[in-house]
Amino acid sequence: MESKHNRLIGYLVYDAQRCITKSLETTLKPYDITPGQWNLINQLDQAGELSQKDLALLTHKEQATITRYLDTLERKGLIVRNKHKTDRRAHVVCTTEKAHELIRTVLPLTVDTANRLIEGIDQHDIDTFVNVLAELKKNAEIISGD
Template identity: 85%
Template sequence: MESKHNRLIGFLVYDAQRCITRSLEATLKPYDLTPGQWNLINQLDQAGELSQKELADRTRKEQATITRYLDTLERKGLVVRNKHQSDRRAHVVSITDKARELIRVVLPLTADTANRLVEGIDQKDIDTFVTVLAALKKNADNITGS
């Protein structure tokens, strides 16, 4: 028998994601960053230099969206784009010292936001939730062929 929750999972995940995003937006707002921009800076900090395509793949964003994010981050002095050494048509992106300093300041604040999100939730429940989300993602990827 189908549970009413089975029909609501997509909406509940979407709604929770929007609320979580708003909490991150509030944390990042004083630093003039969006969650999408913050994600790119973190991806580049962790991976080093990446192509725009690699950034799009890692973040599951369209390349046009990545280009807009990078244009903004470049204007803010947080990333630089350089010609790819082996593919003259491509660019590689890396963060600047200014971005590294911003990460040093902002990362503890985003970690605090993440901790506040799970306040009052038993670790066992969080572990189960993470497992269920991974299964949902896998099933969704199977449906779309991703």
């Protein structure tokens, strides 16, 4: 018997997000990169050189989480940290050529995964869903004070 909790919108969104993440993990696994790492190098590649603090703000992640991601990505040769030009205490992060190659290879695969996720769903329904998610997020931010 299914509990009422399993029909609550928060649970349904969480459960869908978990499954979507798993599909992306499957796509990325042959390239030894996680969805979180993928998001970070994608965001960084699009934004250009950023401080760790700005990267945390852009990706909505805690700075400690960003540091762990960056440590891993640096070991893999996908990012480099350089001294900030004007603030000697700060570093800026940028992607490497190896990251650019990875992005060129993997981006079409992630786009294909995203397209497969919406197969059989009418565009009107997708548009409605996106709008509803935006409203849910806005309401949640009001509740949480963010």
